[in-house]
Amino acid sequence: xxxxxxxxxxxxxxxxxEEYRGKGTPPxxxxxxxxxxxxxxxxxxxxxxxxxxxxxxxxxxxxxxxxDAPDASISLExxxxxxxxxxxxxxxxxxxxxxxxxxxxxxxxxxLALGQGAPDDVALEMGRKLREITx
Numbered sequence: 001x002x003x004x005x006x007x008x009x010x011x012x013x014x015x016x017x018e019e020y021r022g023k024g025t026p027p028x029x030x031x032x033x034x035x036x037x038x039x040x041x042x043x044x045x046x047x048x049x050x051x052x053x054x055x056x057x058x059x060x061x062x063x064x065x066x067x068d069a070p071d072a073s074i075s076l077e078x079x080x081x082x083x084x085x086x087x088x089x090x091x092x093x094x095x096x097x098x099x100x101x102x103x104x105x106x107x108x109x110x111x112l113a114l115g116q117g118a119p120d121d122v123a124l125e126m127g128r129k130l131r132e133i134t135x
Contacts, residue, residue, distance in 0.1 A: 024122030
């Protein structure tokens, strides 16, 4: 098991992304989104983490870094990102948005479209595997 967004976790998550590439329902929108993860535990990083979500190739690929020209940018706390990306809990994100803890800039329609619909069986299975690798 590895800490969410640590180098080890990202390496394992990339392998899972490759394993499941093309097997599930494509995301509802094509977007390149920058994430700024704040309130990161000291045993993961010494500051905020820059990450990306790219759905332009038909799957939701998470990686570290930042796009030069993203469709949208989202700033959120570590625990909120983990609840959404690993635990698949959109309610946590909605509560954080409503309380002002999540800040979104750019093309809001693409961000909202990505949150639409229920995950398919492949996404649910990949989510289970992500939870298994996450400490």
